[in-house]
Amino acid sequence: xxxxxxxxxxxxxxxxxxxxxxxxxxxxxxxxxxxxxxxxxxxxxxxxxxxxxxxxxxxxxxxxxxxxxxxxxxxxxxxxxxxxxxxxxxxxxxxxxxxxxxxxxxxxxxxxxxxxxxxxxxxxxxxxxxxxxxxxxxxxxxxxxxxxxxxxxxxxxxxxxxxxxxxxxxxxxxxxxxxxxxxxxxxxxxxxxxxxxxxxxxxxxxxxxxxxxxxxxxxxxxxxxxxxxxxxxxxxxxxxxxxxxxxxxxxxxxxxxxxxxxxxxxxxxxxxxxxxxxxxxxxx
Amino acid sequence: xxxxxxxxxxxxxxxxxxxxxxxxxxxxxxxxxxxxxxxxxxxxxxxxxxxxxxxxxxxxxxxxxxxxxxxxxxxxxxxxxxxxxxxxxxxxxxxxxxxxxxxxxxxxxxxxxxxxxxxxxxxxxxxxxxxxxxxxxxxxxxxxxxxxxxxxxxxxxxxxxxxxxxxxxxxxxxxxxxxxxxxxxxxxxxxxxxxxxxxxxxxxxxxxxxxxxxxxxxxxxxxxxxxxxxxxx
Numbered sequence: 126x127x128x129x130x131x132x133x134x135x136x137x138x139x140x141x142x143x144x145x146x147x148x149x150x151x152x153x154x155x156x157x158x159x160x161x162x163x164x165x166x167x168x169x170x171x172x173x174x175x176x177x178x179x180x181x182x183x184x185x186x187x188x189x190x191x192x193x194x195x196x197x198x199x200x201x202x203x204x205x206x207x208x209x210x211x212x213x214x215x216x217x218x219x220x221x222x223x224x225x226x227x228x229x230x231x232x233x234x235x236x237x238x239x240x241x242x243x244x245x246x247x248x249x250x251x252x253x254x255x256x257x258x259x260x261x262x263x264x265x266x267x268x269x270x271x272x273x274x275x276x277x278x279x280x281x282x283x284x285x286x287x288x289x290x291x292x293x294x295x296x297x298x299x300x301x302x303x304x305x306x307x308x309x310x311x312x313x314x315x316x317x318x319x320x321x322x323x324x325x326x327x328x329x330x331x332x333x334x335x336x337x338x339x340x341x342x343x344x345x346x347x348x349x350x351x352x353x354x355x356x357x358x359x360x361x362x363x364x365x366x367x368x369x370x371x372x373x374x375x376x377x378x379x380x381x382x383x384x385x386x387x388x389x390x391x392x393x394x395x396x397x398x399x400x401x402x403x404x405x406x407x408x409x
Numbered sequence: 410x411x412x413x414x415x416x417x418x419x420x421x422x423x424x425x426x427x428x429x430x431x432x433x434x435x436x437x438x439x440x441x442x443x444x445x446x447x448x449x450x451x452x453x454x455x456x457x458x459x460x461x462x463x464x465x466x467x468x469x470x471x472x473x474x475x476x477x478x479x480x481x482x483x484x485x486x487x488x489x490x491x492x493x494x495x496x497x498x499x500x501x502x503x504x505x506x507x508x509x510x511x512x513x514x515x516x517x518x519x520x521x522x523x524x525x526x527x528x529x530x531x532x533x534x535x536x537x538x539x540x541x542x543x544x545x546x547x548x549x550x551x552x553x554x555x556x557x558x559x560x561x562x563x564x565x566x567x568x569x570x571x572x573x574x575x576x577x578x579x580x581x582x583x584x585x586x587x588x589x590x591x592x593x594x595x596x597x598x599x600x601x602x603x604x605x606x607x608x609x610x611x612x613x614x615x616x617x618x619x620x621x622x623x624x625x626x627x628x629x630x631x632x633x634x635x636x637x638x639x640x641x642x
Contacts, residue, residue: 212580
């Protein structure tokens with residue numbers, strides 16, 4: 126699902142943004158070998174301080190799996206500055222109805238090569254649909270996007286071939302970079318939706334997105350689950366008891382028993398057990 | 410109805426208000442306002458179609474300091490529908506007052522970010538049902554974006570210093586396309602001549618118009634000839 130984070134709501138989504146900056150560090154720093162600044166595992170540049178808009182894709186587990194950044198072309202943006210080599214010294218296009226999109230990335234480690242909901246292809250299409258619809262609703266007619274040749278191929282394969290290119294392809298890190306033009310028309314959006322089989326609204330409301338993202342955080346915070354330590358015999362017993370409980374009274378009995386055995390467990394184990402079955406769901 | 414290019418209106422303060430009135434008329438809005446800040450020149454500009462009574466109140470109460478339609482929109486790249494601001498206390502303060510002056514709290518603010526840290530806001534408001542507003546918004550938002558940049562560029566370049574910085578910087582491609590337009594070629598022809606899509610031609614023309622602070626292509630051609638960027642037909 127897609128969430129748009131900009132200067133108005135970013136205070137609510139700082140954890141989501143951090144995860145996106147980490148994804149960008151992996152993609153642009155490590156995989157593509159671009160000359161980007163990475164601090165504390167996050168790739169953040171000066172354009173991130175200009176209140177851009179981020180279109181971010183979350184998977185069903187609440188992980189950030191795709192992201193892109195948008196800026197107006199009337200003011201400071203990357204093609205007028207750090208990507209000027211692509212334009213070969215020419216001034217960039219400036220238009221009220223054109224946005225620039227940069228740092229388009231998907232998590233190829235987490236996602237698979239197929240076409241299902243957990244694939245690179247699906248996440249890319251969903252992000253494209255989200256970006257194009259967000260832009261179109263803002264009255265934007267075209268997007269100029271800085272991408273690498275692999276992303277260019279992905280776009281072509283996803284019924285979203287750029288209608289033209291501007292400037293030239295220049296070497297950048299392990300790959301190269303180019304500027305492509307995409308129209309924000311219903312025809313293009315429909316074509317991607319057809320390809321990916323996405324018929325529903327891709328946008329998640331703010332509170333729903335936070336809920337989804339935070340549900341993952343809670344899981345991460347239960348240590349017994351995080352390091353996938355094998356469960357002790359006693360822990361296993363409680364998980365079984367909990368799963369076997371048929372009524373609320375039976376469930377309460379198990380919880381009481383866990384409470385009385387406080388000395389036996391570390392506080393982390395206890396907390397995790399009390400959240401059974403969710404905390405141990407995939408192990409039990 | 411065609412909106413008159415700002416630079417063709419007589420050079421006075423009222424031309425901006427005149428322009429805003431035309432924007433309202435063309436796009437079915439009750440009122441429109443422009444506010445702009447130009448740090449290079451250290452100036453703040455404001456033009457509105459509101460009644461004097463509200464203007465006076467707005468200034469006297471210093472509402473500009475808290476007006477969320479400006480302060481929040483500054484942080485967005487997209488137009489900000491005022492419904493997104495409803496929950497803030499500042500919004501309630503400003504619009505409780507506005508309500509007393511018969512002004513609607515239904516509107517949109519379009520932020521414009523310029524190249525030199527300059528920033529402008531075009532706001533438009535309309536008192537109507539939510540459903541009607543959605544329809545109107547979708548219909549006019551793209552054009553309002555262009556109008557926002559047009560008034561902003563004209564206000565900013567009217568300052569001598571920034572005007573000098575804002576010298577139209579056409580790319581080779583943009584100048585080439587304008588030159589073909591001056592020679593009477595259609596967009597389709599030009600796309601064929603240059604082996605690029607006609608949408609690319611359109612995108613370059615839009616960019617050229619904006620860089621030349623023109624609303625229409627003929628105006629852009631005229632101006633490009635006047636400053637020697639291209640030659641007559």
